Amino acid sequence: MIFGLEWPLILELLLLGCFTGFLAGLLGIGGGMLMVPFMTLILSAHGVPAVLSVKMAIATSMATILFTSISSVRAHHRRGAVRWDLVRTLAPGIVAGGLVAGAGVFALLKGTTLALVFALFVGFSATQMLLNKKPHASRQIPGPGGRFAAGGVIGFVSGLVGAGGGFISVPFMTWCNVPMHNAVATSAALGFPIALANTVGYVVGGWSLPAILPGSVGYLWVPALAVIASASVLFAPLGAKTAHAMNVAQLKRLFAAMLYLLASYMLYKAFSG
Structure with a gap:
């Protein structure tokens, strides 16, 4: 027993951390879309009711980004790809939106409602990935007020679904004429x-x-966080390295199909709960 967890559960969490970390590095997506459904399944198997299992899964998934984002942003920073000026001006709104979501709305909403929100978000993300939809650059980065508002939306929505915000921040920055490699790197820093x-x-x-x-x-389930984060941090660089030797476009289509299945499971949790 480690961290108060039995060995079978530790192995489940280690596998989850390895799997989500590797795919996050391979496909450049946040692990929350994978981690939340599987964490919900694990928690439900240990007797936690749906109204709480979904919330604990989202919270624990989000907390792992504290660790994975550090290793990711270091790699991007060494290549000079992070727009730190955007990080500094978007971060205040992100923090405000995140606190409103995490300490306020998240606690008020039922776990089953959050499961429904998550399912819709994952389904939308899977469709975007399947169709390879990308926004067209059509405007410039807004002023301080606009950046604060954009950051608030990113932080708030991320808090409801347990994801790192890249699904909003990257399209937003690309729409505002930030080159894709800078947008991805800056999104990693905003994580x-x-x-x-x-x-x-x-x-x-x-x-x-x-x-x-x-x-x-x-x-927040702290012991699970410790196990998952330690595994995902190790396997994310391996996934990034593997991406250079594989046809990622085909993998994304397979991954989109997996996301539809996970969205279906969360819909089941939403309506069965």
Whole structure:
């Protein structure tokens, strides 16, 4: 037993961390779209009701981004791809939106409602990936007020679905004439403030709850976070390296099909709960 977890559960979480980390590096997507459904399944198998399992899965998934974003942004920074000027001006809105989502709306919504929101988000993301939809650059980056508002939307929506925000921030920056490689790198840097604000919000919003599982704080399952993060940080670079030797376009189509299945499972949790 480690971190209060039995060995079979540790192995399940390690496999989940390896799998999500590798695919995140391979396809350049956040692991939350994969991690939340599987974490929900694991939590449900351990007797946590749907109204709480979805929330704990989203919170724990988001917290792993605190660790994976650091290694990712270091690699992008060495290549000079991060637009730190955009990070500094988008981050305040992201933190505000994340705190509102994590400490406020997230705690008020039912877990089954969040499962429905997540399913719709994953289904939309899978369709975008399948069709390879990309926004056309048609305007410039807005002023300080517009950046704060954009950051608020990114942080808020990310907090409801447990994802790093790249599904909004990359299209937004591309739409605003930021080159794709800069948009992806800057989105990776924004992952840390998104994860930090929302994780604090999940802990504060669920502070009054009794410990749902050993080691849980608010909606955050700390032992699972430690196991998953350690595995995903190790396997994300391996996935990024493998991407250069494979046909990623075909893999994305297969991954989109997997996302539809995961979205279907979350729809089942939404309506069965």
